[in-house]
Amino acid sequence: MSASLSEQALVHRSARGANNERLEFLGDAVVGLVVAELLYDRFPKVDEGVLTRMRAHLVCERGLAEVARTLKLGERLQLGPGELKSGGYRRDSILADALEALAAARYFESGWDACRAEVRSWFEHALGSLHTDDFGKDAKTRLQEWMQARALGLPEYELVDATGPEHAREFLVHCRAAAHSRQTEARGNSRKLAEARAAEAMITQLQADERKANPA
Amino acid sequence: MSASLSEQALVHRSARGANNERLEFLGDAVVGLVVAELLYDRFPKVDEGVLTRMRAHLVCERGLAEVARTLKLGERLQLGPGELKSGGYRRDSILADALEALAAARYFESGWDACRAEVRSWFEHALGSLHTDDFGKDAKTRLQEWMQARALGLPEYELVDATGPEHAREFLVHCRAAAHSRQTEARGNSRKLAEARAAEAMITQLQADERKANPA
Numbered sequence: 001m002s003a004s005l006s007e008q009a010l011v012h013r014s015a016r017g018a019n020n021e022r023l024e025f026l027g028d029a030v031v032g033l034v035v036a037e038l039l040y041d042r043f044p045k046v047d048e049g050v051l052t053r054m055r056a057h058l059v060c061e062r063g064l065a066e067v068a069r070t071l072k073l074g075e076r077l078q079l080g081p082g083e084l085k086s087g088g089y090r091r092d093s094i095l096a097d098a099l100e101a102l103a104a105a106r107y108f109e110s111g112w113d114a115c116r117a118e119v120r121s122w123f124e125h126a127l128g129s130l131h132t133d134d135f136g137k138d139a140k141t142r143l144q145e146w147m148q149a150r151a152l153g154l155p156e157y158e159l160v161d162a163t164g165p166e167h168a169r170e171f172l173v174h175c176r177a178a179a180h181s182r183q184t185e186a187r188g189n190s191r192k193l194a195e196a197r198a199a200e201a202m203i204t205q206l207q208a209d210e211r212k213a214n215p216a
Numbered sequence: 217m218s219a220s221l222s223e224q225a226l227v228h229r230s231a232r233g234a235n236n237e238r239l240e241f242l243g244d245a246v247v248g249l250v251v252a253e254l255l256y257d258r259f260p261k262v263d264e265g266v267l268t269r270m271r272a273h274l275v276c277e278r279g280l281a282e283v284a285r286t287l288k289l290g291e292r293l294q295l296g297p298g299e300l301k302s303g304g305y306r307r308d309s310i311l312a313d314a315l316e317a318l319a320a321a322r323y324f325e326s327g328w329d330a331c332r333a334e335v336r337s338w339f340e341h342a343l344g345s346l347h348t349d350d351f352g353k354d355a356k357t358r359l360q361e362w363m364q365a366r367a368l369g370l371p372e373y374e375l376v377d378a379t380g381p382e383h384a385r386e387f388l389v390h391c392r393a394a395a396h397s398r399q400t401e402a403r404g405n406s407r408k409l410a411e412a413r414a415a416e417a418m419i420t421q422l423q424a425d426e427r428k429a430n431p432a
Binding site: 021022024025026028029030032033036037040047048051052112113 | 237248252253
């Protein structure tokens with residue numbers, strides 16, 4: 001007899017047999033919609049930019065892995081010998097993928113309404129500690145606060161290029177975080193927009209660096 | 217009496233009153249899940265990397281705008297005077313956003329099953345002309361073919377840096393498309409992976425350039 005989809009959702013590609021990779025593709029979208037609707041309901045006055053950042057925070061790899069740990073998915077994962085030895089059941093990426101795959105399995109097994117209710121319950125705790133204020137600030141302010149909290153100095157912005165005709169001008173901006181020797185660049189049809197995008201890219205970059213330096 | 221959500225979905229932020237921006241946030245996720253499931257069903261043997269690229273192709277701004285045109289959403293859009301004058305009802309971004317917002321409105325008004333069936337029908341035509349072969353190739357091959365088809369020469373890759381200890385090496389690769397004076401960079405824990413990511417970024421960049429040069 002073939003295993004249930006909920007079991008297959010916990011089979012990492014390093015193990016034998018049918019793994020969870022295709023389910024994870026679908027589950028990413030299941031979780032994405034459930035969390036989007038949850039935020040849409042919970043924050044009726046909040047604009048879509050803030051909702052988008054809140055969602056990214058909840059469904060980032062680390063956020064998903066935390067939910068997976070609460071559900072003790074690590075204990076039920078099926079891994080190949082190599083991943084088993086190197087502690088794959090503790091790894092954020094493997095746990096996050098398994099959680100997403102499980103969401104897809106539930107969708108097929110129980111239908112949308114039951115799946116939606118279950119996936120909502122997974123994020124109730126994380127939602128409780130979410131403050132719209134943290135996500136409402138513009139990217140340059142968030143980057144500055146993030147760097148100052150870590151004594152990394154201030155970011156620098158440089159307008160590198162402006163091209164195109166007057167009515168369709170495109171600005172290219174560099175953002176530098178000297179203490180991290182990181183640089184990002186972004187384009188936009190205003191200097192302000194290009195700077196905001198470069199700041200957003202820098203936040204993503206620095207947060208990834210921090211995660212790499214302090215693995216869970 | 218307040219307007220229905222399906223009407224609000226067609227109100228651009230340039231117009232007065234309640235607009236479609238929050239609905240578009242949710243609708244992006246609705247469309248994402250419906251299309252993911254459609255591809256999952258339709259291509260049972262195709263791996264998640266290919267499914268991901270197929271989905272990105274179907275739900276990109278231009279793809280969504282094409283569906284919106286088939287549904288004649290442009291004629292029903294509510295725009296402010298400035299957007300009206302500059303032909304906003306023809307613009308890809310405005311049409312794509314309205315389509316996504318409409319998907320969210322249908323979800324609230326008709327429930328998941330009816331919404332899913334309707335959104336599926338929107339993509340049937342585009343799905344018919346989709347060939348898994350086009351999406352199955354690795355990023356370097358796709359970039360090369362794309363550039364050759366446009367007589368843009370070949371992309372160049374350069375290994376710029378390799379950092380970190382032996383067991384956790386990180387490679388930094390630049391990809392250059394000389395004819396376009398474009399450069400992308402990417403990191404990965406193998407040279408091959410970094411090159412593939414830089415190639416993927418270059419495809420995105422060149423396609424965006426092409427769209428900008430030939431607006432619909």
